[in-house]
Amino acid sequence: MAIPLTYNFRNLVVRKTTTVMTALGIALTVAVLLSVLALLSGLRTAFASTGDPRQVLILRKGATAELNSGITRDVFQDIKFKPGIARDSSGQPMASLEMVTVINLPSVDSPQGMNLTLRGLLPLGVQMRGLKILEGRWFETGQREVVVGKSIARRYPGARLHHQLRFGKGVWEVVGVMDGGESAVNSEIFGDLGQVSSDFNRQDGLSSVLVRAADSSVVPALINSLNDDQKLNVTAQTERSYYDAQTSSGAPLQFLGVFVSVIMAVGSSFAAMNTMYAAVARRSMEIGTLRVLGFSRGSILLSFLAESLLLSVLGGLLGCVLVLPLNNVSTGIGNFVTFSEIAFNFRVTPQIMLYGILFAMFMGAAGGLFPARMAARKEILTALREI
Amino acid sequence: MSDVVIETRKLTKEFVRDEFHVIALKDADLEVRRGDFVALMGPSGSGKSTLLHLIAAMDRPSSGEIRVLGQDLRALNDRAIAHWRNVHIGFIFQSFNLIPVLNAIENVELPLKLTHLKAKERMEHAETALTLVGLGDRLHHYPRQLSGGQEQRVAIARALVTDPDLILADEPTGNLDAGSAQEVLTMLSRLNKEFGKTVVMVTHDPHAASFAARVLHLEKGLLLPEGQSAEWSASQPAAS
Numbered sequence: 363m364a365i366p367l368t369y370n371f372r373n374l375v376v377r378k379t380t381t382v383m384t385a386l387g388i389a390l391t392v393a394v395l396l397s398v399l400a401l402l403s404g405l406r407t408a409f410a411s412t413g414d415p416r417q418v419l420i421l422r423k424g425a426t427a428e429l430n431s432g433i434t435r436d437v438f439q440d441i442k443f444k445p446g447i448a449r450d451s452s453g454q455p456m457a458s459l460e461m462v463t464v465i466n467l468p469s470v471d472s473p474q475g476m477n478l479t480l481r482g483l484l485p486l487g488v489q490m491r492g493l494k495i496l497e498g499r500w501f502e503t504g505q506r507e508v509v510v511g512k513s514i515a516r517r518y519p520g521a522r523l524h525h526q527l528r529f530g531k532g533v534w535e536v537v538g539v540m541d542g543g544e545s546a547v548n549s550e551i552f553g554d555l556g557q558v559s560s561d562f563n564r565q566d567g568l569s570s571v572l573v574r575a576a577d578s579s580v581v582p583a584l585i586n587s588l589n590d591d592q593k594l595n596v597t598a599q600t601e602r603s604y605y606d607a608q609t610s611s612g613a614p615l616q617f618l619g620v621f622v623s624v625i626m627a628v629g630s631s632f633a634a635m636n637t638m639y640a641a642v643a644r645r646s647m648e649i650g651t652l653r654v655l656g657f658s659r660g661s662i663l664l665s666f667l668a669e670s671l672l673l674s675v676l677g678g679l680l681g682c683v684l685v686l687p688l689n690n691v692s693t694g695i696g697n698f699v700t701f702s703e704i705a706f707n708f709r710v711t712p713q714i715m716l717y718g719i720l721f722a723m724f725m726g727a728a729g730g731l732f733p734a735r736m737a738a739r740k741e742i743l744t745a746l747r748e749i
Numbered sequence: 750m751s752d753v754v755i756e757t758r759k760l761t762k763e764f765v766r767d768e769f770h771v772i773a774l775k776d777a778d779l780e781v782r783r784g785d786f787v788a789l790m791g792p793s794g795s796g797k798s799t800l801l802h803l804i805a806a807m808d809r810p811s812s813g814e815i816r817v818l819g820q821d822l823r824a825l826n827d828r829a830i831a832h833w834r835n836v837h838i839g840f841i842f843q844s845f846n847l848i849p850v851l852n853a854i855e856n857v858e859l860p861l862k863l864t865h866l867k868a869k870e871r872m873e874h875a876e877t878a879l880t881l882v883g884l885g886d887r888l889h890h891y892p893r894q895l896s897g898g899q900e901q902r903v904a905i906a907r908a909l910v911t912d913p914d915l916i917l918a919d920e921p922t923g924n925l926d927a928g929s930a931q932e933v934l935t936m937l938s939r940l941n942k943e944f945g946k947t948v949v950m951v952t953h954d955p956h957a958a959s960f961a962a963r964v965l966h967l968e969k970g971l972l973l974p975e976g977q978s979a980e981w982s983a984s985q986p987a988a989s
Contacts, residue, residue: 364862365862366855366859366862368850368851368855369848369850369851372850372851373850375850376849376850647844647846648846648848648849650846651842651846651848652848652859653807653831654805654807654834654840654846655834655835655840655859655860655863655907656831656832656834656835656836656860656863657831657835657863658827658828658831658832659827659828659831660828741808742807742808743802743807743808746842746846
């Protein structure tokens with residue numbers, strides 16, 4: 363049996379100042395990593411929650427985003443009668459022709475303005491997304507009216523209910539705030555397709571078509587049929603995969619966050635190592651005594667390694683506590699695919715906190731291994747004579 | 750098991766310190782029988798602690814033979830020695846060497862962690878050992894809350910708790926006042942007489958040595974013949 367953990371735990375309590383300082387160092391490193399992971403988790407959730415697996419998004423062949431895609435009304439007519447497309451209660455194909463562009467609005471964080479996605483669509487497009495209206499009402503056809511996502515209403519003072527926005531050829535009234543759950547729709551502004559395309563002189567230069575397959579089993583066949591149709595010259599993919607691909611917007615942040623965390627982790631490991639070397643030196647006589655009582659070198663090694671791990675777990679838990687206030691805090695980053703802002707909430711999930719604690723334990727193990735090895739290698743008499 | 754508990758033949762320990770070759774113990778021949786209470790006496794640097802450390806397998810001899818409880822200690826590896834020490838040896842230090850963050854009963858329980866006893870049994874054994882040394886009412890006191898004499902009694906309880914065959918004590922009264930020293934020596938004497946424990950005690954205090962049945966003297970690394978003391982060695986050549 364190993365040396366009891368009580369021994370290590372109480373030693374950490376006895377030298378509480380050193381313990382707290384070292385744990386704080388580890389906690390800050392963990393907090394940096396967790397902040398980045400929470401941000402990425404929020405971003406991932408926003409994109410993952412967007413899109414119905416039965417729905418297919420169609421862009422011009424070669425286009426990577428709705429923003430640089432072009433679809434004419436003729437192509438739309440050909441698309442909507444493709445076999446495999448679901449019909450609504452009135453028997454009409456569930457196909458939504460849409461126009462996407464960006465407009466610039468000043469936000470809380472950026473008074474000079476940020477790009478936002480403006481989507482012109484038919485009422486059917488709203489229905490296909492299953493959105494709920496939080497405040498106000500939906501826009502009316504032929505009117506300069508928009509409905510904004512709830513993140514926009516929160517982050518852009520000028521885009522709140524009953525406010526007016528100036529873009530295109532005139533002034534648009536915000537008549538409603540929509541709730542897209544946790545999806546990217548919360549970062550978009552919806553208006554009537556006809557009015558939006560007219561204001562931007564793009565009556566026949568629209569962006570995309572969203573269609574719903576009759577059944578999820580026919581989705582692959584529908585995609586193949588659209589992609590293989592030379593006359594249409596379009597690229598089709600599921601709506602969900604289109605948004606999943608946009609998670610790459612967080613890649614530079616992820617790289618930077620992990621890079622900074624790794625650099626900090628090296629520093630924190632050295633801090634843990636320093637603390638543990640001091641502990642080994644201070645407790646030399648105890649190490650000798652434990653050996654005399656019959657504990658093996660392996661037990662000593664494990665005991666000091668366990669102490670370093672306990673210290674790091676404490677740091678990991680502190681790190682989790684430090685980032686908890688970030689949970690559900692709203693933020694936004696530039697989406698490199700749509701060239702507009704995507705707003706989302708930090709998500710400090712139990713899984714992320716577990717990663718943080720494991721990361722802390724890695725730092726503890728790296729910092730504790732050499733001091734523990736030194737403790738285990740001490741000769742009994744040398745250990746007993748050291749003060 | 751043979752009646753001979755400790756047997757050494759030409760036991761020698763040499764080492765190099767600051768480029769000087771030092772002979773700490775030279776050709777020591779010793780035989781200790783079951784139930785003996787032996788005091789090893791001598792001035793500082795005479796080799797008495799070295800001999801005790803070799804008996805406890807805390808150090809390895811440079812040459813010679815050593816058998817303790819029938820076991821050739823040179824034949825055991827590190828891990829086996831640790832286990833052997835836990836099972837057969839109870840060691841009492843001059844500075845008590847209690848673990849400061851553990852209370853009395855946890856300190857005494859520590860060597861039992863290496864046995865197959867269950868937690869409840871371990872605590873019962875530890876409590877019995879502490880009661881035996883008169884500290885039944887100090888089970889949950891930390892070392893800093895005990896007097897020197899009480900700390901040494903906890904250390905004795907820790908040495909006893911595994912019911913070892915051999916108790917080795919290195920200057921057990923060196924850090925104690927006269928009253929506490931008397932208590933500790935009486936306790937060791939009781940362990941020897943009432944419980945039949947074999948005790949080997951290093952001391953330079955003639956009063957402490959008077960509690961032992963046999964007193965052996967060491968001088969400059971040489972173990973003098975029984976009944977002989979430093980005066981005898983005055984006319985003999987030095988070991989180093």
